[in-house]
Amino acid sequence: MSPRALFDKVWDAHVIAQEEGSPAILYIDLHLIHDVTSPQAFAGLRESGSKVRRPDKTVATMDHSTPTLPVTFELRDEMAWAQLDQLKANCEEFGVRLYAMDSDKRGIVHVIGPELGLTQPGLTVVCGDSHTSTHGAFGALAFGIGTSEVEHVLATQCLLQRKPKNFRVHVDGFMQPGVSSKDLILALIAKIGVNGGTGYALEYTGAAIRAMDMEQRMTVCNMSIEAGARTGMIAPDDTTFEYLSGREFAPKDDAWDAAVQKWRELVSDPEAEYDRSIDFDAANLEPMITFGTNPGMAIPITAPVPDPKENHSLIPTAALEKALAYMDVAPGKPLLGHKLDVVFLGSCANGRLSDLRQAAQFLKGRKIADNLRMLVVPGSQAVKHQAEAEGLDRIFIEAGAEWRQAGCSMCLAMNGDEVAAGEYVISTSNRNYEGRQGVGARSFLASPLTAAASAVEGVITDVRAYL
Amino acid sequence: MKFERIKSSAVLLPLDDVDTDQIIPARYLKTIKKDGLGKHLFADWRYSSEGDEHGDFALNQPSSKGASILIMGVNFGCGSSREHAAWALVDYGFRAVIAKSFADIFRTNALKNGLLPIAIDAETHAELVAMVAANPEAQLSVDLDDQQLVLPNGTTLTFPLDPFSKRILIEGANELDYILSFEDAISAYESEHD
Numbered sequence: 001m002s003p004r005a006l007f008d009k010v011w012d013a014h015v016i017a018q019e020e021g022s023p024a025i026l027y028i029d030l031h032l033i034h035d036v037t038s039p040q041a042f043a044g045l046r047e048s049g050s051k052v053r054r055p056d057k058t059v060a061t062m063d064h065s066t067p068t069l070p071v072t073f074e075l076r077d078e079m080a081w082a083q084l085d086q087l088k089a090n091c092e093e094f095g096v097r098l099y100a101m102d103s104d105k106r107g108i109v110h111v112i113g114p115e116l117g118l119t120q121p122g123l124t125v126v127c128g129d130s131h132t133s134t135h136g137a138f139g140a141l142a143f144g145i146g147t148s149e150v151e152h153v154l155a156t157q158c159l160l161q162r163k164p165k166n167f168r169v170h171v172d173g174f175m176q177p178g179v180s181s182k183d184l185i186l187a188l189i190a191k192i193g194v195n196g197g198t199g200y201a202l203e204y205t206g207a208a209i210r211a212m213d214m215e216q217r218m219t220v221c222n223m224s225i226e227a228g229a230r231t232g233m234i235a236p237d238d239t240t241f242e243y244l245s246g247r248e249f250a251p252k253d254d255a256w257d258a259a260v261q262k263w264r265e266l267v268s269d270p271e272a273e274y275d276r277s278i279d280f281d282a283a284n285l286e287p288m289i290t291f292g293t294n295p296g297m298a299i300p301i302t303a304p305v306p307d308p309k310e311n312h313s314l315i316p317t318a319a320l321e322k323a324l325a326y327m328d329v330a331p332g333k334p335l336l337g338h339k340l341d342v343v344f345l346g347s348c349a350n351g352r353l354s355d356l357r358q359a360a361q362f363l364k365g366r367k368i369a370d371n372l373r374m375l376v377v378p379g380s381q382a383v384k385h386q387a388e389a390e391g392l393d394r395i396f397i398e399a400g401a402e403w404r405q406a407g408c409s410m411c412l413a414m415n416g417d418e419v420a421a422g423e424y425v426i427s428t429s430n431r432n433y434e435g436r437q438g439v440g441a442r443s444f445l446a447s448p449l450t451a452a453a454s455a456v457e458g459v460i461t462d463v464r465a466y467l
Numbered sequence: 468m469k470f471e472r473i474k475s476s477a478v479l480l481p482l483d484d485v486d487t488d489q490i491i492p493a494r495y496l497k498t499i500k501k502d503g504l505g506k507h508l509f510a511d512w513r514y515s516s517e518g519d520e521h522g523d524f525a526l527n528q529p530s531s532k533g534a535s536i537l538i539m540g541v542n543f544g545c546g547s548s549r550e551h552a553a554w555a556l557v558d559y560g561f562r563a564v565i566a567k568s569f570a571d572i573f574r575t576n577a578l579k580n581g582l583l584p585i586a587i588d589a590e591t592h593a594e595l596v597a598m599v600a601a602n603p604e605a606q607l608s609v610d611l612d613d614q615q616l617v618l619p620n621g622t623t624l625t626f627p628l629d630p631f632s633k634r635i636l637i638e639g640a641n642e643l644d645y646i647l648s649f650e651d652a653i654s655a656y657e658s659e660h661d
Contacts, residue, residue, distance in 0.1 A: 016652045022631040025649055027656050037549065039499035048643070065497055079497035086499050130548040130572060146550035146576035147501075148642070156646045158653055162629075164571075194484050195542040198571055228545060230571050294484055294545075316483045316541070412547075414493040421516070433488040433546060435511045 003269035005166050006235050007201040010141040010266070014124045016158060023160040029123040030140075031153045032109045033060035033096065035087045036414075037128030041151035042090040050155045052094040057157060059118060060091050060098040063108045065415050068377055068404035077416060094154075107380020107406040110134040110348040114218065115382055117247025121236035121263040126153055131348045131430065133224040137217035138244075139236035139266045141201075144225065164230065165275035167200035168268075171208040173283030178464040180358075181216035182350060182428070182447035184208070185223040186288035186298040188280060193314040194296035197229030200276065203268065204234050208282035214243040215354040222349045223430050226295035235267040287463060289335055290432045290445040292323030297432075299335075301450065301462050307331035326434055327442050335444065335460045341423035343374035343401075343455040344437070345448055347411040350428035351379030353386055355448040360392040362452040362463070363399040369458025374401035375417060377409040401455070413438045426454050469639035470581055473562050473609040477536040479599045480509075480525040481592070485539055486546035487573060491555045493547075504551055505558030526559075530603035538599060539566040540592075543584075544573025553580045563609050565616070567592050578632045579642065583609065585616055585626045594618070611636060 004012070011026075018024040031054075038060070045052070052058055065080040084101065091098035099106040105116060110131050113119040119135045125142035126132060128150040135142035145159065153159055169188060175181075189196075202224050209217065217234050224232025241260050244250045251259040286300035297315060299305065306313045308321045308331065315323075324331060329338065345351070345359050356378060368374050376396045378384035384406055387393055393403045410417040411429035413436065419425045421440025428451050432443035444460065453463035495507040513524050520527045537556065543566040544552060553576040556564065563583040577584050587595070598619045599605055605619035611633065617623050635642060646653075 016656050017649050021629065022645075025646060025652070027653070027660075036496050040501050040550075043499070064493075077497070083497050083499055128548060128550075130546065144548040144572055146548055146553070146572060146579065148550060148576065148579040152643055152646055155643060156653060157657075158646050158649070160642055160646060194545055195568065195570070198542065198568070225546075228542065228570060294486065296484075319483045322482070412488075412493040414496060431486075431488070431546060433486045435492055436488050439492070439511055439516065 003271035003273070005268040005272040005274060006139060006203055006233055006266055007141065007166055010122055010124065010139070011163060013122070014141070023162045026124060026159050026161045028126050028153050028157055028159055029057060030113070030118055030125045031058045032113055032125065032127035032132070033058060033150070034064055034109050034127070034129065035062050035066070035083050036064040037147050038090065038150055039083060039086050040147050041128070041154055042094065044151040045094065045154055052096060052154045053157045055095040055097070058096045058154065060087060060096050061106050061109050061112055062087060062099070062101055064408045064412065066101065066407040067415055068407050068409050068417055080415065104381050104385065107382065108348045108351060108408055110222065111352060111379035111383065114138065114214070115247070115380055117244055117250035120244065120250065121240060121266050126159060130225045131222050133230065133232050134218050134222040134348055136221040136224065136231050136233040137214060138240055139233060139263070141231060141233065143230040164199055164201045167197060167202050167229065168274040168277040169202055169204050169280060170277065171204065171206040171280045171282050173208055173281040174211060175208065175282045175285055177467050178449060179285045179287055180447040180449060181212055181219045183285055183288040184282055185220045186290065186295065186445065187285055189223065189227045189296045190288070190298040192227055192278065194226060194294050195228040197224060197227035200229050202227070202229045202232035204232060205268070209234055210237065213354065214239060215352045218352070219349055223295065226430060236263050287447060287450050289450065289460065290443070291327065291329055291335055292320065293326055293432060293434050295430065295432060295445060297323055298445070301336060301460070302334055304333050305329055305331045305335060336462060338460040339424060340372050340426050340454060340459060342372060342419050342425040343368065343451050344377070344410045344425055344427040344429060345374065345451055346377030346379065346409055347429035348379065348408070349430040350448050351377060351383065353383050355428065356383065356387050356392050357390070359448045359452040360395040362449060362466070363456070364395050366399055366456050368400040368455040371458045372455065374455050375404060375410055376401050377404045378406045380406045410437055412436060413441070426451050426460065470562070470583065470611050470636040472611070473535055474606055475535040476530060476604050477538050477565070477599050477607055478525050478531045478534045479538050479596065479603070481538055481540045481596050483540035484542045484545055487544055487549050487552040488546055490544065490552040491549065496549060496551055501554045502558060504555035505560065508555040508559045528603065533560070535560055535562040536607055536609070537561050537564045538595065539564055541567045543569050545570040548572045550576040553577045553582055557582050565595065578636065581636060581639070583611065583636065585609070587616070587624065587626065591624060
């Protein structure tokens with residue numbers, strides 16, 4: 001057999017059929033479900049009299065429209081509650097395991113999959129959510145799908161899929177203090193553009209990736225879709241196995257040893273060919289921040305905002321002008337010192353324990369500035385409880401931040417956690433689109449450390465000044 | 468839903484990298500239905516905070532009423548996987564989107580809802596934009612059988628579409644039935660791997 005990349009190995013192992021001119025029929029090992037993109041799929045099953053083919057390979061949670069504060073009857077959002085009730089009813093009717101509002105295992109779907117050991121190397125993982133690429137950090141082939149496809153997978157455990165091309169992102173060098181995997185992925189998206197990965201499966205390789213822990217790797221893979229790639233993968237290694245060992249749904253005892261032996265084969269062959277390849281040096285990276293209205297509009301924190309009059313970036317000039325007008329930021333100078341109203345720490349990009357620990361370590365003994373409010377939303381209830389066991393909640397609260405229940409929250413602002421029109425938010429989430437975090441809200445994406453330092457100063461701040 | 472031949476004027480919104488949060492903001496995703504989303508299409512660009520239509524927005528132009536073709540720029544539909552974006556476009560009345568390129572998930576979602584994504588090269592795109600800008604009533608036509616797009620000036624071009632998607636659109640067929648026709652292979656795979 002000719003040399004194959006990691007992606008090809010996992011893809012080939014799951015193709016059930018492939019007719020000439022048609023997409024492949026791909027078997028799905030793990031189907032994750034959430035409140036927002038599943039109701040119409042279950043309705044479709046009901047209409048056609050179908051069952052969920054493999055409830056044992058299907059896991060549901062509530063994350064997108066869930067409140068992060070205790071809900072009083074007067075304050076509840078009836079539509080959101082009806083949607084959550086519908087998910088509960090659907091899961092009961094079709095026999096799907098659900099981590100509902102009262103579950104300690106509930107959380108953002110891309111946080112709980114890995115945390116419970118459901119996400120494993122070599123699996124195909126899908127979810128009606130574009131950030132499913134997160135699970136690629138384990139060497140899984142994971143991608144977001146639409147609701148029609150959710151229905152297909154529920155009914156058949158299969159998905160029609162065209163094989164993407166291969167794109168290797170090789171990252172050598174070691175990141176400087178104050179620079180994180182969030183900065184790396186923002187720099188990559190800025191370099192290749194928000195559609196630079198369209199039609200490709202990304203594979204991240206190199207010493208900088210190997211040096212990352214699993215949570216950092218998840219941040220990188222999470223934002224593959226922000227470069228247009230539905231999936232981004234990292235070959236599993238000892239770091240991966242160590243993370244998975246002992247987790248609830250990870251194999252145990254002899255099955256564990258056999259699994260690890262099999263997982264070790266999930267690496268790209270040395271001679272594997274890629275349709276596209278780029279090299280990246282992590283040692284030169286600075287903390288990154290976005291200035292515009294998509295994640296590709298990112299710059300090193302000390303660099304000037306691009307000027308549409310001398311636009312040397314990948315960003316189309318009209319889009320750049322529109323973004324600067326929406327953001328009301330000045331071209332030609334850095335964002336350092338720019339005013340802020342809100343700080344959001346959370347999301348499937350940066351709402352894991354290590355993200356909270358980093359921010360808390362910085363905030364310990366410090367206060368956030370008077371001019372802003374800060375929301376800390378753990379990625380899952382398990383993250384929340386562990387953070388509380390470590391006293392991180394006290395640090396955040398004493399610093400002046402709000403400590404909330406797990407959920408997607410202000411990342412997409414459909415649960416009531418939102419930024420007011422015209423306000424500026426520095427956010428550890430993954431999207432800074434117009435209105436994403438509230439109608440008229442203006443978002444700056446950054447790492448947890450940059451967000452924490454900026455919270456203390458009250459303006460956009462280079463965390464390296466503190467190191 | 469079978470795809471019929473289209474002859475229509477077009478709505479011109481040739482912006483690049485328009486994401487699905489713009490097509491339909493997240494606050495409208497609390498529905499458990501597919502229909503009725505057309506009124507929220509491009510909501511934050513289309514309406515003021517009081518709910519009044521912005522007169523200068525493309526969808527609110529008199530010439531846009533009844534148009535079933537939308538012209539966008541590069542990378543249309545990037546971002547979230549929400550199929551609500553395709554549902555909203557279809558519910559509004561669009562049957563085809565012409566763009567320089569499409570995001571992968573959006574393209575898949577569109578095809579599953581009878582919405583035809585037509586990718587054209589930058590040069591033709593610029594000509595088309597100029598023609599429609601000069602005459603918003605200008606008629607375009609789309610023939611799926613021949614994979615042909617006829618521009619207002621009579622220029623005819625062939626657009627790419629894979630044979631599988633074309634068949635699904637023309638026959639109004641259900642992809643689920645296609646997958647189900649491989650039941651034996653699925654069962655065999657499961658008994659080998661479980």
